[in-house]
Amino acid sequence: MTDKFTIYLVDDDPGVLKGLSRLLRTRGYEVKVYSSPRLFLDEHDMTVPGCAVLDVSMPGLDGLEIQRVLSAAGGYHRPVVFVTGKGDIPTGVRAMKAGAIDFLTKPVNDKDLFEAVSRAEARDTESRRLHSEMELIEAKVSTLTPREREVLTHVVAGQLNKQIAGDLGTVEKTIKVHRSRMMEKLGIRSVADLVRMTEKLNLSK
Amino acid sequence: MLMLHAFNYTFPASTLIADGARKRLLERSPQPLEIDADFLDLARNTDAEYESRMAMFLRTKYEKRPPDLVITLGSVALPFIVRHRDDFAPNAPVVFTSVSPQNYGALRLPPNITGIISEFDLGKTLALAERLQPEASRLFVIAGSGEVDRRWQSTARKIIEDRKRKFEVTYLFEHSYANLVEEVSRIPRDSIVILLTVFADSKGNAFVPAQLAGPLSAASSAPVYAPYDTYIGKGIVGGFVETFESVGVRAADMALQILAGKDPATIAPETNPGQTYRVDHRALARWGLQESKLPPDTVVLFKEPTIWSEHRGVVVAAILIVALQSLIVGALLVQRRRRLRAENLLKESEERMTFAAAAANIGLWKFDRHRNELWATEHCRAMFGIARDAPLTRDAFLSAVHPDDLQTATRALRSLEAEQPAVSDVRIVLPGKEVRWVRMRARSRSEGGSQSNHIGGIFVDITEQKSAEAEVALQRQEVEHLMRVSVLGELSGSIAHEINQPLTAILSNAQAALHLLAQELPDIAEIRDALEEIVHEDNRAGEVIHRLRRLLKKGQRQAEYVNINDLVRSSVSLLNGELIVRDISLRLDLDHAPSLTCGDSVQLQQVLLNLVMNAMDAMASTPIAQRSILISTGGSQAGMVDVIVRDRGHGIRAKENGRLFEPFYTTKSHGLGLGLTLCSTIIHAHQGKLTLVNDERGGAIAKFSLPVQQPTFDIA
Numbered sequence: 037m038t039d040k041f042t043i044y045l046v047d048d049d050p051g052v053l054k055g056l057s058r059l060l061r062t063r064g065y066e067v068k069v070y071s072s073p074r075l076f077l078d079e080h081d082m083t084v085p086g087c088a089v090l091d092v093s094m095p096g097l098d099g100l101e102i103q104r105v106l107s108a109a110g111g112y113h114r115p116v117v118f119v120t121g122k123g124d125i126p127t128g129v130r131a132m133k134a135g136a137i138d139f140l141t142k143p144v145n146d147k148d149l150f151e152a153v154s155r156a157e158a159r160d161t162e163s164r165r166l167h168s169e170m171e172l173i174e175a176k177v178s179t180l181t182p183r184e185r186e187v188l189t190h191v192v193a194g195q196l197n198k199q200i201a202g203d204l205g206t207v208e209k210t211i212k213v214h215r216s217r218m219m220e221k222l223g224i225r226s227v228a229d230l231v232r233m234t235e236k237l238n239l240s241k
Numbered sequence: 242m243l244m245l246h247a248f249n250y251t252f253p254a255s256t257l258i259a260d261g262a263r264k265r266l267l268e269r270s271p272q273p274l275e276i277d278a279d280f281l282d283l284a285r286n287t288d289a290e291y292e293s294r295m296a297m298f299l300r301t302k303y304e305k306r307p308p309d310l311v312i313t314l315g316s317v318a319l320p321f322i323v324r325h326r327d328d329f330a331p332n333a334p335v336v337f338t339s340v341s342p343q344n345y346g347a348l349r350l351p352p353n354i355t356g357i358i359s360e361f362d363l364g365k366t367l368a369l370a371e372r373l374q375p376e377a378s379r380l381f382v383i384a385g386s387g388e389v390d391r392r393w394q395s396t397a398r399k400i401i402e403d404r405k406r407k408f409e410v411t412y413l414f415e416h417s418y419a420n421l422v423e424e425v426s427r428i429p430r431d432s433i434v435i436l437l438t439v440f441a442d443s444k445g446n447a448f449v450p451a452q453l454a455g456p457l458s459a460a461s462s463a464p465v466y467a468p469y470d471t472y473i474g475k476g477i478v479g480g481f482v483e484t485f486e487s488v489g490v491r492a493a494d495m496a497l498q499i500l501a502g503k504d505p506a507t508i509a510p511e512t513n514p515g516q517t518y519r520v521d522h523r524a525l526a527r528w529g530l531q532e533s534k535l536p537p538d539t540v541v542l543f544k545e546p547t548i549w550s551e552h553r554g555v556v557v558a559a560i561l562i563v564a565l566q567s568l569i570v571g572a573l574l575v576q577r578r579r580r581l582r583a584e585n586l587l588k589e590s591e592e593r594m595t596f597a598a599a600a601a602n603i604g605l606w607k608f609d610r611h612r613n614e615l616w617a618t619e620h621c622r623a624m625f626g627i628a629r630d631a632p633l634t635r636d637a638f639l640s641a642v643h644p645d646d647l648q649t650a651t652r653a654l655r656s657l658e659a660e661q662p663a664v665s666d667v668r669i670v671l672p673g674k675e676v677r678w679v680r681m682r683a684r685s686r687s688e689g690g691s692q693s694n695h696i697g698g699i700f701v702d703i704t705e706q707k708s709a710e711a712e713v714a715l716q717r718q719e720v721e722h723l724m725r726v727s728v729l730g731e732l733s734g735s736i737a738h739e740i741n742q743p744l745t746a747i748l749s750n751a752q753a754a755l756h757l758l759a760q761e762l763p764d765i766a767e768i769r770d771a772l773e774e775i776v777h778e779d780n781r782a783g784e785v786i787h788r789l790r791r792l793l794k795k796g797q798r799q800a801e802y803v804n805i806n807d808l809v810r811s812s813v814s815l816l817n818g819e820l821i822v823r824d825i826s827l828r829l830d831l832d833h834a835p836s837l838t839c840g841d842s843v844q845l846q847q848v849l850l851n852l853v854m855n856a857m858d859a860m861a862s863t864p865i866a867q868r869s870i871l872i873s874t875g876g877s878q879a880g881m882v883d884v885i886v887r888d889r890g891h892g893i894r895a896k897e898n899g900r901l902f903e904p905f906y907t908t909k910s911h912g913l914g915l916g917l918t919l920c921s922t923i924i925h926a927h928q929g930k931l932t933l934v935n936d937e938r939g940g941a942i943a944k945f946s947l948p949v950q951q952p953t954f955d956i957a
Contacts, residue, residue, distance in 0.1 A: 049742045051778045055749030058771055062756035093821050121741040122734065142741050143748035
């Protein structure tokens with residue numbers, strides 16, 4: 037259940053809430069409805085895969101603010117699809133810049149909505165996959181000794197063993213041992229893979 | 242008593258004297274009198290033998306019963322009785338008449354004889370002629386050949402010669418009668434003719450002189466005067482004469498005194514007791530002589546109003562009656578004149594008033610309730626389109642009244658409380674189908690405290706006023722409408738939101754249903770839910786559009802029962818979007834018991850929307866967290882329901898205070914300055930009150946109060 041892709045629908049209008057949730061459910065989505073942003077944020081579980089479909093203008097806290105709160109939550113980006121009655125360009129631009137999947141104008145066409153939701157799902161899946169991959173890498177990295185981590189950064193920076201030994205004040209042979217042990221721990225064979233991995237880590241930071 | 246006449250009975254002079262005396266005697270005598278008369282006829286028979294035979298006759302006649310008193314008539318009777326008294330009336334007192342002073346002087350009378358001396362005054366008769374004919378130069382004097390006539394001849398010559406005024410005198414004495422008549426007819430016109438006596442003419446014919454006066458004066462070609470009363474009335478002008486009646490009366494008085502025992506010797510003879518100027522008016526007229534030239538105290542005889550002398554009492558009475566009648570008639574005339582004047586003034590004033598009324602397009606009317614009669618000025622015809630010849634009746638007026646107003650008009654004429662002026666406006670349909678408004682002002686006048694049957698009043702044509710009012714109302718409606726449009730324009734985002742939400746829900750539900758239907762085993766229950774939801778949402782959208790349409794609709798105000806709480810809710814429902822956009826929270830605090838008022842829900846909604854919009858505008862610079870509006874309903878005073886809008890805005894600034902309701906006063910960059918003016922007008926039209934004050938805790942409080950109206954029927 038927790039693994040199922042869930043759509044978090046937030047709109048202050050109960051009619052709209054019912055209609056959109058019914059439509060989404062026909063596609064087999066798990067839909068959770070919230071009539072106010074506060075209720076949604078209180079109950080929100082970032083670990084559950086899914087996306088948020090938010091009304092832009094709501095009393096109290098509007099959709100863009102929810103998006104900001106969700107982004108601030110940490111490593112994971114909950115995909116957000118906006119629906120709006122007004123559809124003015126500045127709001128749309130702000131939303132898209134903040135990483136929204138789409139900015140849909142009410143009344144929302146099913147095709148547009150499904151398309152946006154499926155994109156959100158893909159994004160969510162991708163970001164979840166990335167996230168778990170990261171977590172794996174980070175777990176591996178956390179097993180490295182401080183010396184091995186130093187060697188790692190120098191290797192990624194493209195330095196030769198000899199240069200690294202010089203920088204760290206040791207001999208080339210010692211560096212070679214650290215290097216092979218680090219590669220083994222991380223399960224990486226080539227320097228190219230190591231660089232790609234560290235880039236991912238940097239991206240997610 | 243014996244009346245002894247000198248002549249026969251045809252002599253008017255002695256007859257008149259005898260009549261006068263006889264009447265007086267019978268009137269005044271204390272004892273019955275036997276009056277005998279004898280005529281001596283001495284004019285005809287002058288010989289002494291006749292005289293003695295006559296004396297014998299009388300002696301024989303009165304031997305047994307001699308008279309106690311003798312009255313002689315005619316001058317020659319006195320010498321006779323003096324000579325023969327002892328024959329038939331020994332020692333009887335004698336009262337004589339018609340004796341000239343000369344004869345009286347010539348006779349030596351015994352002591353118990355007295356009487357009336359008559360002087361025939363030729364001088365004064367001549368004086369009368371001179372006065373009447375001052376230019377006359379010739380004088381003709383007529384006298385006959387008898388004894389008396391000859392005496393006159395000498396008297397006349399003497400008097401005329403003594404007169405101051407000198408005439409060319411012709412004495413027509415001793416002529417034959419025929420000759421005399423001829424002579425008289427030749428007398429020139431400007432002469433004076435004096436007729437004395439003609440007892441006999443030159444041929445010895447005897448005459449009664451008075452009888453000659455007629456033919457002689459008729460023949461004469463000049464006025465004739467005479468000293469004898471008996472001639473007057475026969476044609477002569479007149480003269481200074483003795484009236485023989487008065488002579489008779491005086492003689493009778495003397496006789497009565499003697500009979501009463503008075504000694505005749507002590508009674509002196511009297512001369513001319515009743516002499517006067519007497520003239521015949523007809524003769525004056527014949528000769529063209531002027532009455533004004535007559536001496537004073539002249540008696541004018543035979544003047545037309547002789548009736549006067551005969552019927553004096555009747556005439557006086559008649560004159561009095563006529564005078565009285567004239568007076569009454571005069572008074573009536575004066576009164577009539579006054580009345581006419583008053584009537585004229587009244588008429589004039591009425592005309593003026595009618596004219597003024599007509600000029601002001603006012604008709605005056607009066608109605609008698611009991612008799613069902615209507616009076617109205619002509620101008621009313623024009624106002625009511627009643628034909629010239631048609632009668633101005635109550636029905637004629639009522640038939641011109643618009644059928645819808647007929648009841649009002651009838652009521653105005655019928656049931657009017659005393660002294661309570663009533664005003665009713667009715668429509669009149671003119672023959673050309675033109676409709677005009679007429680205001681009936683009615684007032685009943687109570688008479689003597691009791692309810693009056695009369696209602697009076699005016700008709701005023703107020704069509705122009707009505708159309709002006711309609712124009713103003715239309716303009717106000719127009720402005721109200723424009724204001725609503727402008728409010729809705731400001732709210733367009735919010736309204737679009739309100740419609741977009743149900744549309745979104747509808748589309749989603751519809752598409753969901755389609756998807757469900759496309760499935761192999763469609764979930765019918767879910768489809769039904771979706772469809773029901775569509776219906777619900779569609780209704781919701783329809784509701785919004787309905788509200789909008791009502792607000793946008795132009796038209797007249799409609800009075801209906803309005804639930805104040807519903808009014809607040811439906812107004813707020815249009816504002817949701819706007820409130821969200823402006824980050825304003827709105828709270829309602831509605832009275833538990835909903836109050837109804839009577840009015841136009843659209844207008845009231847407009848007021849509320851305006852107030853809330855103002856509240857929202859006022860909070861533009863208020864921190865978001867503090868932006869809130871509270872709308873509450875309730876009643877602070879009996880019979881009224883209040884709607885209060887509180888905001889947390891800047892409140893009413895000091896410089897705005899007192900000007901907020903002024904038209905075109907605005908503090909907003911985009912305002913017209915009509916919002917509050919209009920709100921106030923609308924609330925006033927609903928018998929309510931709109932106030933704006935500052936809240937002590939900040940912000941402003943707008944409040945309007947409306948009278949609570951419960952429907953007469955039971956709404957439960």
